[in-house]
Amino acid sequence: MMDKPLKGVRVIDLCVVWAGPFATMLLADLGAEVIKPENPFVFQPMTRGAMARPPAAFLQAAVAWNGGLPGNVPGERPWNYNPTFVSLYRNKKSFTVDLRQPEGMDILRRLVAVSDVVYENNATGTVEKLGITYEWLRSIREDIVFVRVPAYGSTGPYHDARALGVHLEAVMGHTLLRGYEDADASTTTAIYSGDYLAGAQGAFAVMAALRYRERTGKGQLIEVAQAENASPMFTQAIMDYSMNRRVQTALGNRDVHGRYPCGVYPAKSPGTALAQEDHWVAIHVEDDAGWAPFVEALGSPAWGADPRFATNAGREAQCRELDALIAAATAEHEDYALMTKLQAAGIAAAPVLEASRLFDDPHLRARDFFRMQTVEGAGTKEYVGPLWKFPESPVEYYQGPATFGEHNEYVYREVLDVGDEEYAALVTAGHVARGYDPSVP
Amino acid sequence: MPNHRAGAAARLTTQLTGEPMQALDDLVVLDLTHHIVGPYATKLMADLGADVIQVERPGGDVARRLGPFQGDDPHIEKSGLFFFLNTNKRSVVLDLRRESGRDALALLARRADLVVENFAPGTLDRLGLGWKFFQEIKPELPLVSISNFGQDGPYRDYRLTEVVLYGFGGEMYSMGLTDREPVKMAGTAACFESGAATAPALMAAIMTSRQSGQGQHVDVALAETQAGGVDRRHATAIAYQFSGRKTLRTAGAGTGMPQGIYPCADGYVDFTNAGIRPDRVLDMLSYPDWATDPRYQEPTARFNAALIEEWNGNFLVWCLERTKREVWAEARRAKVMCGPLFTMEDLFEDEHFRGRGFWTRASHAVMGEVELPGRPFQMSEGGWQLRRPAPLLGEHTEEVLQEAGASGALIAGVLEEGAQK
Numbered sequence: 005m006m007d008k009p010l011k012g013v014r015v016i017d018l019c020v021v022w023a024g025p026f027a028t029m030l031l032a033d034l035g036a037e038v039i040k041p042e043n044p045f046v047f048q049p050m051t052r053g054a055m056a057r058p059p060a061a062f063l064q065a066a067v068a069w070n071g072g073l074p075g076n077v078p079g080e081r082p083w084n085y086n087p088t089f090v091s092l093y094r095n096k097k098s099f100t101v102d103l104r105q106p107e108g109m110d111i112l113r114r115l116v117a118v119s120d121v122v123y124e125n126n127a128t129g130t131v132e133k134l135g136i137t138y139e140w141l142r143s144i145r146e147d148i149v150f151v152r153v154p155a156y157g158s159t160g161p162y163h164d165a166r167a168l169g170v171h172l173e174a175v176m177g178h179t180l181l182r183g184y185e186d187a188d189a190s191t192t193t194a195i196y197s198g199d200y201l202a203g204a205q206g207a208f209a210v211m212a213a214l215r216y217r218e219r220t221g222k223g224q225l226i227e228v229a230q231a232e233n234a235s236p237m238f239t240q241a242i243m244d245y246s247m248n249r250r251v252q253t254a255l256g257n258r259d260v261h262g263r264y265p266c267g268v269y270p271a272k273s274p275g276t277a278l279a280q281e282d283h284w285v286a287i288h289v290e291d292d293a294g295w296a297p298f299v300e301a302l303g304s305p306a307w308g309a310d311p312r313f314a315t316n317a318g319r320e321a322q323c324r325e326l327d328a329l330i331a332a333a334t335a336e337h338e339d340y341a342l343m344t345k346l347q348a349a350g351i352a353a354a355p356v357l358e359a360s361r362l363f364d365d366p367h368l369r370a371r372d373f374f375r376m377q378t379v380e381g382a383g384t385k386e387y388v389g390p391l392w393k394f395p396e397s398p399v400e401y402y403q404g405p406a407t408f409g410e411h412n413e414y415v416y417r418e419v420l421d422v423g424d425e426e427y428a429a430l431v432t433a434g435h436v437a438r439g440y441d442p443s444v445p
Numbered sequence: 446m447p448n449h450r451a452g453a454a455a456r457l458t459t460q461l462t463g464e465p466m467q468a469l470d471d472l473v474v475l476d477l478t479h480h481i482v483g484p485y486a487t488k489l490m491a492d493l494g495a496d497v498i499q500v501e502r503p504g505g506d507v508a509r510r511l512g513p514f515q516g517d518d519p520h521i522e523k524s525g526l527f528f529f530l531n532t533n534k535r536s537v538v539l540d541l542r543r544e545s546g547r548d549a550l551a552l553l554a555r556r557a558d559l560v561v562e563n564f565a566p567g568t569l570d571r572l573g574l575g576w577k578f579f580q581e582i583k584p585e586l587p588l589v590s591i592s593n594f595g596q597d598g599p600y601r602d603y604r605l606t607e608v609v610l611y612g613f614g615g616e617m618y619s620m621g622l623t624d625r626e627p628v629k630m631a632g633t634a635a636c637f638e639s640g641a642a643t644a645p646a647l648m649a650a651i652m653t654s655r656q657s658g659q660g661q662h663v664d665v666a667l668a669e670t671q672a673g674g675v676d677r678r679h680a681t682a683i684a685y686q687f688s689g690r691k692t693l694r695t696a697g698a699g700t701g702m703p704q705g706i707y708p709c710a711d712g713y714v715d716f717t718n719a720g721i722r723p724d725r726v727l728d729m730l731s732y733p734d735w736a737t738d739p740r741y742q743e744p745t746a747r748f749n750a751a752l753i754e755e756w757n758g759n760f761l762v763w764c765l766e767r768t769k770r771e772v773w774a775e776a777r778r779a780k781v782m783c784g785p786l787f788t789m790e791d792l793f794e795d796e797h798f799r800g801r802g803f804w805t806r807a808s809h810a811v812m813g814e815v816e817l818p819g820r821p822f823q824m825s826e827g828g829w830q831l832r833r834p835a836p837l838l839g840e841h842t843e844e845v846l847q848e849a850g851a852s853g854a855l856i857a858g859v860l861e862e863g864a865q866k
Contacts, residue, residue, distance in 0.1 A: 006659065009652035026675035030642075034649050049721065065700060065748055068692045069677050072684030087687055091679040127780075160797040165777045169676075171784030174715045179706070179786045181631035184621065189786055190706040191696045193620045194717045196676045197634055203675055204641035205489065209822050211648040212493050216468035216827040224826040232803050235818045236485065236529070236641075237634040238789075243525025244513035245789035246816045252789060257608050260632040261511045266608055268617075268626040277623045280691035284627055286612030290604075343603075352604035354613035356627050358691055359681035362672060367600040373669060385686045391673045392646045393595070393664040397653045 006397040008035025013214065015121040016041065016112075017096065018136070021050040022196055023153055023169065023230060024125030025092040026203025031210060032095035033390055033399045036121075039097045039415060041112060042408060043104070044437035047444050050168075052408070053086035056440040074382040081439055084407045085381040091388075094377065098406035099415035100437045101430075103134050108435055112136075114420050116144045121210055125153035125202075125230075128164045138225045147223035149213045153202055157229035169196035172231040177238050185256040198234035205233055263290050264319035268356055269331045271339035283339045284356040287330070287346060292316055297349035302333045362388065375401045409438045467494025468827035472651065474498065475553050476534065477562035477569075479506040481633055482667060483591050484530040485640030486647055487561055489821060491533035492829045498553055498845055499534045502541070503863050505838045506531075515812050521838060522811035528835045529817050532807065536836035537845050538863035541572055545858035550574060552849040554582045559651050563591040566601050576662045587650035587660040591643060595666030605667065611635040614671025616678040619692040627694060635671060642670040701747045702726065702756045706786070709764040713786040714772045720747060722781065729779035735759045807834035839863055 010031060017028045017040040032038040042048075047056045054062070054070055058078055063071035069087050073079065083089070102108040116122065122141055124131050131137075141148045155172050156162035162175075173179060173195070183192040206228045213224055235242060240260045241252040252260075259266035266288040275281025289298045292315060299308030307329045312318045319326055334342060339355035346353035355361070362368060363386060373389040390399040416422040416430070430436050472495040476487045484499070484506070491497040499506070508530060509521040516523070537553070539546040554560060560579055562569060569575040579586050590596055593605035611617045611629045615638075621628035629635070643665050654660050673679055681692045696705070701720020706713050719726060723742065730736045736759065746752050764772055769785035776783035787795070798804065805819030820829035842863060846856045 006653045006657040006661070009649040009656070022675050030645050034645065050718075054721075061745075061748060068684035068688065068690040069680035072688035072690040074687040076688045076690070085687065087684040088680040090683050092675065156797065157801050160801045162777070162797045164780075165773070166780050166782045167784060168718060168782060170717045171715055171782055174784035174786045175792070177787050177789050177792050178631055178634070179713070179715060179784075180788055182629070182634075184625065184628055187622070188708075189713045190708070191622055192706065193694070193696055194705075194715075195616070195620065195630065197630055197638060200638045200674050200676045201641045204638070204645060205821050208489055208641075208644040208648060209824065211645060211652070212468040212827070213824060215648075216824075219468075219471070220466070220826070222826050224824055226822060226824050228822040229801070229803075232798070232801075232818070233821055235803075236821070237637045238631055239529045239637070240513055240526055240632045241789050242792075242818060243529055245793050247513060247515040247525050247812075248517065249790075250513070254631070257626070257629050259607070266606070268608065268612060268628070270626070277694060280693060284612070284618075286608045286617075288606040288608055290606060347600070347603045350604060352606045352609045354603070354605070354609045356612035356618050357614075358618045359616075359678065360685040360691055362682055367594060367598045368669075368672070370598040371595055371666070371669075373672070382687050387686075388673050388679045388682050389669065391642055391665075391670045392649075393666075394646075394649065394653070394661060395663075396657075396659070396661040397649075 008397050010034045010036035013037070013121065014039065014119040015123060015210075016115060016119050018122065018124035018126065018131060020048045020126055021168065022088070022092065022199040023202040024123055024206070025051070026199060027151075027206035027210070028096065028123055029092050029094065030204065030207040030391070035397075037097065038095070039099065039115065039119075039411070039419075040406065041101050041103065041115070042098055043102050044100050044434060044439070045102055045104070045441050045444065047440060052083035052089045056083055056444045058082060079381050081381065081408065083440065084405070085379055090379055090382075090405045093405035094401050095403050096406045097411035097414065098408055099412045100409040101435045102433075105433065105435070107430070107433065109135060111420065111430075111435070113144055115415070116141055116148065118419060119145065119148070120214065121149045121151065123151045123206070123210070127166055128154050128158070142223070145223070147217055147221060149210060149217065149223050149226065151206060151210060151226045151228065153206060153228045153230055155229075156231050158227060169198040169230070170194045173198045173234060176231050176235050177241060178234075181238060181241050181252060181254055183254045183256070185254050185258070197237060198230055201237060202228055202230045202233050257286070258323065259288065262316070262320060263288070264316060264323050265289050265326055265330055267327055267330070269327075269334040271334055271337055271342060271355070280358055285334055285337075285339045285342050286354055286356050287334070288352040290352065294351055295319075298346065298351050301345045301349040301351065302330070305329070305333050377401050377404050379404050380407050407438070408440070409436070412436050466827055467830060468824065470494030470496075472496065472558045473556055474647075475557035475560045476500060477560065477564070478591065479563065480508055481526075481530065481636040482640040482643060483561055483563040484508065485637055486591075486643035487534070488530055488532060489641075489644045490647060492821065493827070494830070497534040498557070499531060499536050499836065500550070500553075501536055501538050501838060503538055505538075509838065515815070520811070528809070528812065528815060531835035532817075533832050534836055535841035535845055536839055537842045538839035539859060540862040541574060543862050545855055545862055547572075547574060548855055549846055549851060549859050551582055552846070552851055554579055554586060556849055557586060558654070559647060560586060560588045561591065561647060562588070566590070566592050566596045580660065583660070585654050585658050585660050587654045587663065589643070589647055589650050589663040589665060591665045591667070593666070594668050596664045607633045607636055610639070610667055610671060614668040614678070615674065616676055616681060619677070619681065619694045621694050622696055623694050638674060638676070639667045639670040642674070700753060702741060702753055703760055707761060707764045709767055709769050709772050711768045714764060714769050715784045715786060716782070719776075719782045725779045725781045729775050729781045730763060805831050807831055809834040810837060
């Protein structure tokens with residue numbers, strides 16, 4: 005076995021919400037020691053949940069990924085088992101410190117001195133208020149790598165605009181480019197694909213900066229302006245405007261490269277959409293050669309021989325009519341059976357899986373994709389697995405999502421070498437805690 | 446330790462041109478990928494200085510045949526998609542089914558720090574160019590294989606495109622309206638996500654090789670990069686395990702005043718989750734009488750559908766009296782979360798992004814000068830540079846093979862084979 009690639013790299017995680025924590029999770033998966041300082045007196049919204057102590061009514065009203073706590077009750081420490089939090093904090097360490105107090109900032113200073121990377125994605129101005137700047141970090145550790153993830157960048161008219169991923173994706177054009185082609189933009193569902201890009205590319209940026217440091221001895225400041233960073237996802241639309249001054253619009257499930265049919269079609273369903281028991285199959289016939297095998301796999305319906313559908317140009321011109329015909333045929337099939345049939349004919353197809361069905365997928369099972377993990381308040385359950393398979397330096401779930409203050413002893417005693425007297429004083433002053441102060445709602 | 450000759454050459458080039466050193470400019474990547482995912486991951490490395498040798502089959506990368514095309518001319522040197530994905534790379538055409546193609550590949554592998562490929566699983570092995578081939582040439586060379594569903598398992602040979610990838614692995618099921626079909630993201634957004642997720646794996650493969658002196662064969666399955674991704678999929682799976690709750694397909698999410706997307710004078714504005722700060726919303730609206738009604742300030746107001754509808758009636762009027770930029774300016778002033786729905790024209794002309802240097806220009810032998818998004822992120826040291834536009838098909842075959850020490854006969858053979866489609 006090889007060592008994990010980022011073994012020996014220490015990252016301070018001053019992140020909130022999704023984009024930053026996804027980056028530090030990837031770094032932790034690759035072996036970095038990611039330490040998250042948390043404040044017992046300040047709740048960071050959308051990180052360990054929407055609020056520290058959500059009322060049951062709030063949990064019910066919230067979407068499942070935010071409100072679906074174990075057993076649907078808030079329990080004693082809801083901040084330790086919010087689903088979104090749990091999905092992003094494996095392999096990380098949590099310790100508590102009140103950075104609003106001078107002795108808290110002194111603790112952070114001592115941690116910076118023994119760290120390699122500081123990563124933050126707070127609203128513009130937030131960490132400055134605490135006195136955390138690149139200059140300050142450099143004065144403590146000359147070769148520190150400091151990553152900042154402002155929504156629109158630290159300069160320009162939008163530098164202080166408040167945004168989640170969904171807002172900046174609207175600005176980058178995503179909201180008008182996605183959704184049904186025949187319905188207005190208010191029918192789109194809020195998404196956070198920009199957080200995916202910023203997280204993955206932020207982790208990559210850290211690895212590149214560490215390599216630069218290894219070669220030169222120099223640290224640096226990295227700015228991941230999230231809006232700019234998300235733009236590659238819309239390359240086809242951006243380049244079409246740049247080259248041709250054409251404004252692309254939403255295409256629904258159609259192929260941006262114009263290969264038909266391409267869509268999501270109904271399958272036999274055990275229940276209704278309202279019960280989340282509706283089944284669908286995504287199908288894409290990529291070229292003319294695929295058309296005949298596709299029709300045959302569907303049981304050779306009469307319309308399959310219609311010469312208007314024999315060429316891509318014809319299928320594109322009649323795409324609405326064709327989609328309706330295909331839908332009538334697919335509705336007779338079970339989704340998995342249809343995938344098998346179509347894939348045997350060389351056609352790209354798969355069920356559109358409601359999340360719980362992932363766990364029943366035979367391929368993911370055969371690939372040993374899932375991982376067991378024990379989470380406080382939730383018992384031991386199965387989780388979606390890591391993003392990549394490294395045979396010699398495996399990415400594993402070494403540790404469950406860090407509970408609040410779980411690593412206080414480790415960070416204060418082992419990393420910072422805090423003595424008994426100082427530790428007792430920090431406890432007395434409220435820095436060291438295993439939960440949010442009762443004053444935090 | 447890996448062979449650093451090629452890296453030294455790259456450094457020398459940067460010294461000669463007077464450009465500052467880039468973080469990855471001592472790395473050579475042998476890039477056997479095509480389409481979107483692999484090329485996007487290697488583009489990120491090329492943009493930070495890596496010498497990415499893009500091996501194309503005779504006829505070229507399939508992305509050369511995908512639009513948009515400049516002037517809608519489906520020419521293999523006019524694809525805007527290919528152009529964006531392959532900046533800073535060099536193109537070598539090799540026919541890997543023929544002997545000279547394989548000999549050339551072996552020479553290139555000797556100089557490489559990493560090999561990346563995304564052929565259908567088993568393809569390289571059938572050609573005798575799989576993991577063993579590279580191990581015999583250079584034991585410390587890592588190989589990253591990107592594929593639809595992974596290198597093993599029952600779906601190993603299954604096909605996949607954007608809609609299938611996002612449907613199977615991503616959060617598509619809960620996207621759209623309850624009484625309609627699930628709907629995907631724009632364009633090939635999921636492929637770009639998976640490409641971005643592959644980039645750290647490429648770096649990790651190089652790092653473990655340097656640390657241990659031994660390469661490894663990394664398996665990246667697109668379906669798994671989606672299933673484990675941050676955009677709700679992993680969390681919706683956990684929510685089910687915890688609570689038995691599934692995620693309903695519905696437009697918008699949550700409740701509040703405001704919440705979701707509203708029309709305005711010239712388009713739409715998105716106020717998702719803006720209602721969590723009612724104090725700021727009041728400031729944004731400049732405290733009109735209708736909005737200061739104490740009934741709206743009750744903590745339970747955000748769960749009261751009738752009250753929200755009443756509030757929305759007034760808020761809609763406020764939005765419709767303003768353009769999307771005016772609404773956003775008021776929201777920014779009051780620090781309310783908001784985003785106007787920009788068209789590509791809005792984005793392209795926008796002064797913020799122009800002023801920040803988001804756009805760059807590249808000069809291309811066939812397309813002329815083309816504007817495109819530049820840096821993925823800004824590094825104060827060793828960061829993004831546009832050193833060259835996307836390569837013409839086979840533009841660097843001769844140059845790269847000469848650098849690798851290929852004989853004149855081999856180069857002639859490769860050029861002849863590469864010219865055949």
